[in-house]
Amino acid sequence: MKKIISIILALAITLSLTTGCSKAPEASKESETSKEQETPVTTEKPADLKWDGYEASKGLTGKITYMHWGDDYERQMYADLIAAYEELVPGVEIEQVYTPGDYYTKLQALAASKTLPDLFWLNEARVKEFADAGLMKELTDVLEKYPAISDGMFEGAMDYGKADGKQYCIPKDFTSYVMYINVDIFKEAGIPIPTSDWTMDDYMDIAEKLTKVENGRTVQYGTIVNNYRADWINFMGNYDAPWFKDGKSNISDPNAIKGLSVQSQLIEKGYAPAPGTTEEGEERLFIIGQVGMHPSGRWVVPSFLSECDFEWTAVEFPKGTTRVSPFITANVAINADSNNQEIAANFLSFQMSETGLGYTLASGLSVPLYESLVNNKDILGEPADAFIASTAYIGDKEQIDALATGKWAEYNSIITAELSLVYDGSQTIEEAAANIDKKANETLFNN
């Protein structure tokens, strides 16, 4: 009896250890990534460190804090940026406050305790909220003193740092949304790489051709669907949908439905897996070579460069009746109560200079906002063409209008929740759109 129990216990333990330790081939790749990210690349310093704000930096002394999010690559890039600035302006010390997770919980707690850092990042959805609370310095005088920050920036980009018409923060860089292509899969299927004029119909057609089913199981998907704001803005925007109109949610608009239907049809027809509740899984499917096309932003480039063992590239997003691209950015703001606003502004000008961007765009994570730099291969590495092309239609009016309400976070969560029920087959896209508009307009936009 004892022996039997011992054997059962040993089996149970073995099973639990196997569960904990065993890895699918994909999981091994994940651990390799982690290792690579533990030893981030230290960027080489550009030869000429001086920038437009160099003269103004003379005589500056003091200490400021700089808070940001990001992965380990970004932490290292900003550490290098800070080191370069401190070398040029020896009287200034900058404390890097790197917050990889739960960023806004910490930022709000710091704001409530009146200990906000001198400079901090905000994504475009939070600008209105922080501006209403009077936590950010209005930047008119900073832009007058350092005109190079805004000169030559893509039209409309600065709008993402505005609230009620006033400039409160500066978008530091951006990413548009493009389609990543597994070139090997396309070659194998004998399909040419899509060109700029490809349409949503072409996209659906190629997705079908690239999907492979063996013994009832899909072993290769044509594409991926993400339940993420940039994706739905892109699909709706490319059909010129007024999905946010007159201060109200308007996703029931026929054009918005048409755009979102492309996503749901891809899942229904089996050309794309239903998105998981976390986004990581979709990206990994592309990395392990099981997906032909992957819509995403620039942020996947570092991991694709280091992990994909096949040829890949990026092309523009397919056209609907028109083409727009959501603007995804991190803004830099100066604390309204900072005692060192002069230093903060000077460092901001350094960060936004060509020298500064040489550090912060080193890993290929994002795209510069200046027309003069976007074609510079030292600043924007490969894949570049799709991103350069997308600068012609960057930004979405509906996105700006929805952000201006200051209720984006809650609106976003309503859309995500309702669309997830479309993707798992629980409701139609029309039902989801009606639910989103009803919930959002009754609870958020009821003024």
Add this chain to the structure above:
Amino acid sequence: MASVKTNTSKKKSLQHMTLQKKDALTGYMFIAPALISFIVFVMYPVIASFVISGFDWGILTAPRFIGIENYKTLFKDPIFIESLKNTFTWVILYVPVSILVSLIVALAMDMPLRGIGFFRTMFYLPVMTPMVVCALLFVWIYNKEFGVLNYILSFLNISPIGWLSDRNISLISIALMSVWKHSGYNMLILLSALQGIPESLYEAAALDGITPWRKLINIKLPLIMPSMYFVVLTSVIDAFQVFTEVFIMTKGGPGYSTHTVSYYLFANAFEYGKMGYACAMSVVMFFIILAVTLIQDRIMNKNIQYDS
């Protein structure tokens, strides 16, 4: 000179204290660190939550008193009602399974087997692993496309299951992970209770020719009831506050199928900037947990035999 006098008078006053008072003072000194931290980190936030629930406050903006408005909104909020339902479902699903697994494992670990210490350690290992790590691990195990669980099931010709992306089973999937993670803790408490049962009782029962089943029902279970009471009580309280696994594994989705009150509370407080509203939720949860605990106490406590 003055200080010498003061010290002398203090000594005298201590000398004049009764033994009872001296003991009380010593006792208070011992509990002071725990008491102070309880007041600062538990009592103060609880009282603050009650107060904040009466305000429209988003952390970043100035608070505005609105009376019971947050509570009125709360009971008309379909997402809160859904979250409440999910939380109760979670408690009903998770607590009995978790305790049953803990009890079975504790009974197995109580057997005089060779190398039992190793097994006990192994079953306790998930408890020592941070919840975030366990939750992330299970996100990959449960992945529909390349998770190890669906991979194993594929050998049985079972189609891929969306463990976390199917609204009908996502809460159950998280509960299973949580049982695996937490049952070791309750196992340890029940095991220590089992080991506290006097050997003489077993010897006496053996003389009467008792079967293993009767031994379990008539000796072991009645005598571990004080520990069982503690385990049930703390498990229910913990279950009502489930958050981390939901936050890491599903973010409340798909739809609102894994939205629990704690998750919705967090989203309102730190993502939607509605701290007052979130505090109203926490107050409602406080009273629900209090009521459930009192009911449990009434039912369980009178049936417990504290003396073996």
